[in-house]
Amino acid sequence: MKVIEIKKSVFADNDMDAAKLRAELRQKGVFLLNLMSSPGSGKTTTLIGTINLLKDKINVAVMEADIDGDVDAVKIKEATGIQSIQLHTGGMCHLDAEMTRQGIDNLDMEGADLVILENVGNLVCPAEFDTGASANAMILSVPEGHDKPLKYPLMFSVCDLVLVNKIDVLPYFDFDMAKCEEYVHMRNPKAEIIPVCAKTGEGLDRFAAWLLEKVKQQKSNK
Amino acid sequence: MKVIEIKKSVFADNDMDAAKLRAELRQKGVFLLNLMSSPGSGKTTTLIGTINLLKDKINVAVMEADIDGDVDAVKIKEATGIQSIQLHTGGMCHLDAEMTRQGIDNLDMEGADLVILENVGNLVCPAEFDTGASANAMILSVPEGHDKPLKYPLMFSVCDLVLVNKIDVLPYFDFDMAKCEEYVHMRNPKAEIIPVCAKTGEGLDRFAAWLLEKVKQQKSNK
Numbered sequence: 271m272k273v274i275e276i277k278k279s280v281f282a283d284n285d286m287d288a289a290k291l292r293a294e295l296r297q298k299g300v301f302l303l304n305l306m307s308s309p310g311s312g313k314t315t316t317l318i319g320t321i322n323l324l325k326d327k328i329n330v331a332v333m334e335a336d337i338d339g340d341v342d343a344v345k346i347k348e349a350t351g352i353q354s355i356q357l358h359t360g361g362m363c364h365l366d367a368e369m370t371r372q373g374i375d376n377l378d379m380e381g382a383d384l385v386i387l388e389n390v391g392n393l394v395c396p397a398e399f400d401t402g403a404s405a406n407a408m409i410l411s412v413p414e415g416h417d418k419p420l421k422y423p424l425m426f427s428v429c430d431l432v433l434v435n436k437i438d439v440l441p442y443f444d445f446d447m448a449k450c451e452e453y454v455h456m457r458n459p460k461a462e463i464i465p466v467c468a469k470t471g472e473g474l475d476r477f478a479a480w481l482l483e484k485v486k487q488q489k490s491n492k
Numbered sequence: 493m494k495v496i497e498i499k500k501s502v503f504a505d506n507d508m509d510a511a512k513l514r515a516e517l518r519q520k521g522v523f524l525l526n527l528m529s530s531p532g533s534g535k536t537t538t539l540i541g542t543i544n545l546l547k548d549k550i551n552v553a554v555m556e557a558d559i560d561g562d563v564d565a566v567k568i569k570e571a572t573g574i575q576s577i578q579l580h581t582g583g584m585c586h587l588d589a590e591m592t593r594q595g596i597d598n599l600d601m602e603g604a605d606l607v608i609l610e611n612v613g614n615l616v617c618p619a620e621f622d623t624g625a626s627a628n629a630m631i632l633s634v635p636e637g638h639d640k641p642l643k644y645p646l647m648f649s650v651c652d653l654v655l656v657n658k659i660d661v662l663p664y665f666d667f668d669m670a671k672c673e674e675y676v677h678m679r680n681p682k683a684e685i686i687p688v689c690a691k692t693g694e695g696l697d698r699f700a701a702w703l704l705e706k707v708k709q710q711k712s713n714k
Contacts, residue, residue: 308530309615309644310636337616339642361646363585363616391643392616393531394559394585413635413658414532420561421613422531424583436635439664 275358288367291402299492301485302385304403309391311411312435314342315468318349323478325352328383333357333373335365335390364395367402383485397425407431412445419453426457438467497580510589513624521714523707524607526625531613533633534657536564537690540571545700550605555579555595557587557612586617589624605707619647629653634667641675648679656687
C-alpha cells in the first residue's frame with residue numbers, strides 16, 4: 271500500500287492555501303469531499319459500500335488519513351478496486367490544506383471525478399482546519415448518541431452533510447432521531463441528514479446520489 | 493451548574509506543571525484520574541454507575557471537560573449527588589496540566605479522596621498532554637471496533653486502564669475481544685483491561701475496586 275508521510279505545513283495561512291486548492295480542483299472539475307467523524311463511526315465501511323455504487327459511473331479515488339497503520343487504505347483497495355492511498359499525519363490530529371495537497375500530489379488525478387479524504391477520526395480538530403475540500407461531510411453513528419451536536423458544535427456547523435450510521439442497532443440504543451435532527455439543524459440549518467447502515471447498505475444509494483449530484487455541479491462550474 | 497471557562501495555558505513547560513500538580517495531589521492524598529475516550533463511548537454513564545458504588549466509601553468529585561454544554565456535569569450531579577463541575581475548554585481539544593489545575597482550584601477539595609477528570613471526547617490530542625493526573629484511563633466502546641489501538645497508538649500507550657464498554661451489544665458488532673486485548677497490550681503491555689456495560693452495570697464493580705485500591709495506595713504514599 272502506498273503510504274505518504276505527510277509533513278506539517280510551514281505556511282501560516284491555511285485559509286488561503288485552502289481557497290487556492292479548492293479553486294484548482296474546481297478548475298479541474300474534480301470534487302473533493304472531506305469526510306470526518308469520531309473513531310469507529312464507520313467511515314471506511316460507508317465509503318466501500320458507496321464507492322461500489324459509484325465506481326462504474328465516475329472515477330473515484332480515496333485518501334485515508336491516519337496517525338498510524340494502513341488497514342483502511344488496504345480495505346478500500348481490496349473491497350472496491352479503486353485508487354486508494356494512505357496518508358500518515360505523524361501524530362497530527364487533523365489535516366490542513368497543505369497536507370491535503372501533499373496527498374493529492376501523490377494521486378494519479380488523470381480522469382478523476384471524485385476524491386474522498388477520510389480525515390483522522392476526531393470530532394474536534396479536523397473541523398478547525400479548512401482542507402480545501404469542495405464540501406465537508408461527517409458521520410455520526412447511533413451508538414455515539416444524539417447529543418453530539420450539543421458537545422461538538424463546530425464539527426456540525428462546518429458540515430454540509432451528516433450521515434447517521436448504524437441505524438440497524440437503533441433498537442439497542444437510546445438514540446432519538448428527531449432530537450438528532452433538531453440538534454444538527456441548531457448548528458447548521460442547511461445541513462442535509464441521511465440515515466444509513468453501512469453494514470447492510472441501507473441509505474447508501476442516497477449518499478451516492480448526493481455525491482453524483484455534487485460531481486455534476488463541479489463539472490458544470492468548471 | 494458551575495461552569496468554569498478555562499483559559500489556555502501561557503506556560504510552555506506542561507511536563508513540569510504536570511509533575512508539580514501530581515506531586516501536590518500525592519501530598520494531599522488525593523487521587524486524580526484522567527478519563528479519556530472517543531465521543532459517545534459512555535464516559536458519563538460509566539462514571540455515574542461507578543460513583544454510585546463508591547460514594548458511601550470515599551469522597552468523590554468530578555470535573556467534566558467539554559467544548560460546550562453542561563449536560564454531563566448536570567447528569568452526574570443529578571444521578572449521584574456528588575460534587576460536579578463543568579469545564580469549558582474554549583474550543584480546545586484537550587486539557588493540559590494548567591487547565592486541569594484551574595478546574596481543581598474551583599473544586600471544594602476539603603476531604604476529597606478521588607477526583608475524576610472527564611477529558612474532551614477525542615482519541616488523539618488528550619493523549620499528548622500530561623494533565624498531572626495520578627493515572628490515565630480510557631474507554632473503548634464495542635461499536636468503535638477492536639482495531640482502535642492500531643490507529644490511535646499514543647492513547648493506548650499512556651493509559652494504565654482500558655475499559656471496554658457496551659459489551660451488551662457484542663452480538664450485534666464484529667468486535668473481537670481477544671484481538672482487542674492483543675492490540676492494547678501491543679501498545680502497553682501493563683495496561684489492565686476491564687470489560688464493562690455502563691447501561692446494565694456489569695463490570696463496574698471491578699472498575700470501582702480498581703479505583704478504591706488506587707485511592708488507598710495514594711493515601712499510603714502521602
